[in-house]
Amino acid sequence: MKIKKYIKFVVPSLIFFSMMEFFFKSFGLSYASLITLFLISILSAFWITKYKFLPIVLITLFTVGSVLFLITLDENWFQQLYIMISSFIFTFALIGLYRFFIQQEKWFKKEEIKLKAIDSGFNLNQAIILISVFLISSGIYNLYIDFDLPLWVVILIIFITIFFSTIYLTKINFLKSKAHELYLDSIKNKTFSFYSFLFGLIVVELIWAISFWPANHLTVGAIVLSIYYFCWNILKNYLRNKLSKKNVILNSIFFIAFFCITLLTGNWKIS
Numbered sequence: 389m390k391i392k393k394y395i396k397f398v399v400p401s402l403i404f405f406s407m408m409e410f411f412f413k414s415f416g417l418s419y420a421s422l423i424t425l426f427l428i429s430i431l432s433a434f435w436i437t438k439y440k441f442l443p444i445v446l447i448t449l450f451t452v453g454s455v456l457f458l459i460t461l462d463e464n465w466f467q468q469l470y471i472m473i474s475s476f477i478f479t480f481a482l483i484g485l486y487r488f489f490i491q492q493e494k495w496f497k498k499e500e501i502k503l504k505a506i507d508s509g510f511n512l513n514q515a516i517i518l519i520s521v522f523l524i525s526s527g528i529y530n531l532y533i534d535f536d537l538p539l540w541v542v543i544l545i546i547f548i549t550i551f552f553s554t555i556y557l558t559k560i561n562f563l564k565s566k567a568h569e570l571y572l573d574s575i576k577n578k579t580f581s582f583y584s585f586l587f588g589l590i591v592v593e594l595i596w597a598i599s600f601w602p603a604n605h606l607t608v609g610a611i612v613l614s615i616y617y618f619c620w621n622i623l624k625n626y627l628r629n630k631l632s633k634k635n636v637i638l639n640s641i642f643f644i645a646f647f648c649i650t651l652l653t654g655n656w657k658i659s
Contacts, residue, residue, distance in 0.1 A: 397482045400432035405475035412458060412467060426451055429478075436482050437489040445556045446513060449520040449549060450481055456527025460605055477519065484512025488560065495567045503568065510564045517553050521616050524549045526609030529595075533605060543595050547588040550616065554584035557620060561627055587619055610650045618643035 407428060410421035426448070433447035434440070454474040461467045488509025494501045525546055532542045594615055598608055621639045625631040 396436065397479050397486070400428060400436075400482060401475050401479040403428045404432075404478045405471060408454065408458065408471045408474065411455065412471065422455065425455070432482060433485055436486050438493060440489055442556070442559060443485045443489060445552050446485065446516055446520075447481060449524065449553060449556075450478065450516055452549075453520040453523025453527060454478075456531070457523040458527075460527055460530040477516070480512055481516045484509050484516060488513055488564075492563055492567060501567065506564055506567050510560060513560055514557060517557055518613060518617060521549060521553055522609045522613040525612040526605045529608045530605035532599075539596075539599055542599075543592050546595055546612065547592050550588045550591045551584045553616075554587045554620070554623075555581065558583055558623070558627065561624055565628060583623055587616070587623075590619065591615060607650065611647070614643060614646045614650060617646075 404425065407421045407425035411425060429447045429451040430444050433443040437443045458467065458470060458474075461470055486509070487505045491501045491506045491509065528537075528542050528545045531537045532539065591612060594612065595608075598611065603611075618639055622631065622636065625635050
């Protein structure tokens with residue numbers, strides 16, 4: 389990309405950074421900056437993808453996660469570092485949306501497309517969704533611990549996060565496969581709400597069980613992420629008609645290894 393093309397990604401990210409700073413530092417402007425932050429995020433995604441509504445799901449989840457996780461941080465220097473990192477990731481979120489959805493628009497118009505751009509855009513979208521799942525799970529669970537938030541509120545928010553994350557991922561997976569001219573079972577790939585609801589129920593049961601453990605918010609976020617990543621990889625291969633015993637075994641080994649590392653290195657003391 390040329391420098392001029394980067395401007396449309398950098399400018400919204402700088403505004404995102406500024407609003408995060410205002411929300412963090414200025415109590416008087418906190419609500420105004422928070423509303424502006426969400427408006428900028430949504431309008432940026434809407435504009436970058438030439439007025440498509442689906443990308444709003446991704447950018448909203450990431451913005452919610454960024455704000456919730458910021459509240460969990462204590463030391464000032466780490467909060468500043470986090471705001472910079474989240475703004476940097478926001479830039480890549482916009483790039484991922486642009487690459488995927490602009491190429492999709494060209495495909496629908498039967499114009500020449502770049503399959504590598506679609507693949508990289510899909511991978512960026514997937515990564516941002518997974519990051520958002522971790523940030524929201526960790527952030528809301530921290531509020532549950534520190535501010536005695538009702539457990540049903542935590543469960544509801546995480547359920548909504550998983551529900552919309554799965555709808556988004558299954559939808560863009562379907563669009564990506566169509567662009568690659570892969571045959572997909574239309575019934576299997578259009579029941580987005582069923583898979584999303586099922587994943588949500590799995591994670592809800594997990595959160596209810598974890599609430600009895602002496603786990604801190606980072607440990608809970610890592611556990612939720614590992615469960616969700618494992619389930620999504622299985623579902624993705626199933627939707628692409630590539631699910632096999634080998635694939636399930638490899639994903640299971642990765643999941644068990646990550647889960648064990650989380651259990652061994654997690655902080656099992658609520659502070």
